[in-house]
Amino acid sequence: MMYTKMSSQWLLWTFGAFLLALTVDAQLSTTFYSSSCRNLTARVDEIIRGHIRRDRTLAPSLLRLHFHDCFVRGCDASVLLNSPRGAQGEKDAIGNKDSLRGFEIIDDVKTKIEAMCPGVVSCADLLALSARDSMRAFGNITWSVPLGRRDGTVTSASEANSDLPPPFGTFSSLSAIFRRKGLTVKDMVILSGAHTVGTARCASMQTRLYSFSSANPTDPTLDPTFASQLKRQCPQGDNTTLIRNDQTKPTDTWDFNYYSNVLRSKGLFGSDDAMKRNPAARKIVLTQNKPGSPFSAEFAKAMEKMGRIGVLTSRQGQIRRTCTRTN
Ligand code: HEM
Structure with a gap:
């Protein structure tokens, strides 16, 4: 009896210690590199500010x-x-190919940080810092970036094709994708507010403008005047022209205008329109779209949360020497 009680206490203790080790391991911290790479954050900020000064469009x-x-x-x-020989990596995925930009900026940051602190800072952390610092340089938005991520060794196009949300996604399919990543409907609506900046290729608009369905070649949920304007900017078959995500302002700035566009059916993608097609999501949209909007503060919180998705820490993964290949 005594033995059973002691052994179950021991088991509980061991299990508790194991759980604690797991959570401690999984923790990121803003001071992670404070002794191993002292001036890291200031240096990344400086490098990124140089790039954004030369080309502001790189921030989004x-x-x-x-x-x-x-x-x-x-x-x-x-x-x-880079994609492994004979296989397709994330760079080849539908939502990424000919679309993602900024790889050379991360390579430049990595080269400079490796020269300063060799083999210490992960590409995953450098990407998280660069995204934040570039948007801070862009203006009006910043967020906290806890550090300590390690780099993965696997890249797969088919995984990216199923995990990245498509622009034609419905509310329920999109919220299911975000839920699988541990993100709520609120996180999804807030993070989608990033579409207040940046550009899209006409390729991403073709189906919505010209071959939506047999009954409606143009998506009927688009504001008709806006649809005509988009057709002038993106003629049928044009897959390369870049157009602004938010067409309503003269210069690209960070603000809560995305939500106004969504409510007026002037979001570029079906996925933007989906944000108002569910009562709870619509309420969040309405809350962002008013003077004194909480959007930037909410966005900062959601970005920090997004930056923790599935991170590798402690002895998991590796610190890549070059971001484009495994060690
Ligand atoms: C809800 C699901 C989402 C879908 C379906 C979606 C889809 C897209 C598409 C199709 C583009 C244009 C790409 C191209 O034509 O090359 C785009 C651009 C963009 N998206 Fe999203 N997106 C989503 C969520 C997000 C989130 C969560 C963020 C960031 C937190 C984000 C940030 C951006 C930015 C900044 C751009 C402009 C990029 C640039 O200027 O290079 N999007 N998105």
């Missing part, structure tokens, strides 16, 4: 690169890996 692209990294195998820099 780096934000999207971080998002597409985190949604496939967690934030492990798998999106940066």
Whole structure:
């Protein structure tokens, strides 16, 4: 009897210690590199500010690169890996090919940080920092980036094709994809507010404008005047022209205008329109779209959460020497 009680106590203790080890391992911290690479965050910020000064349009692209990294195998820099010989990697996935930008910026950051602290800082952390610092340089938005991610060694196009949300997604299919990543409907509506900045290729608009369904060649949920404007910008068959995600402002700035566009049926994608097709989501849209909007603060919280998806820590993965290939 005594023995059973003691052994069950021991079992409980061991299990508790195991759980604690798991959670401690899984923790990221803003001071992770404070002794191993002292000036890391200031240096990354400086490098990124130089790039954004030269080309401001890279900031939304780096934000999207971080998002597409985190949604496939967690934030492990798998999106940066070149495709393995004879196989298709994340870079070849439908939502990424000819679309993601900013890889060369991360390579530049990595080269400079490796020169300063060799073999210490992961590509996953450098991507998370670069996304934040570029948007901070873009203006009006920042968020906290806890560090300590390690790099993955696997990249797969088929995983990316099933884990990345498609622009024609319905509310229920999109929210299921976000839920699988541990994100709520609110997180999804808030993170989609990133479409207040950046660009899209006309390729992403073709189906919605010209071959939506046999009864409706143009998606009837689009505002008709807006649809005509988009058709002028993106003629049928044009897959390359870049158009602004938010067409309503003269310069690309961070604000809550995305939500106004969604409510007026002027979001570029069906996925944007989907954000108002569910009562709970619509309420969140309405809350963002008013003076004194909580959007930027909510976005900062959601980005920090997104940056923790499926991270590798401790002895998992590796610290890649070059972001495009495994060691
Ligand atoms: C709800 C699901 C989402 C869908 C279906 C979606 C889809 C898309 C598509 C199709 C494009 C245009 C790509 C192209 O034509 O090359 C785009 C651009 C963009 N997306 Fe999303 N997106 C979603 C969520 C997000 C999230 C969560 C973020 C960030 C947190 C984000 C950030 C961006 C940015 C910043 C751009 C512009 C990129 C650039 O200028 O290079 N998107 N998105």
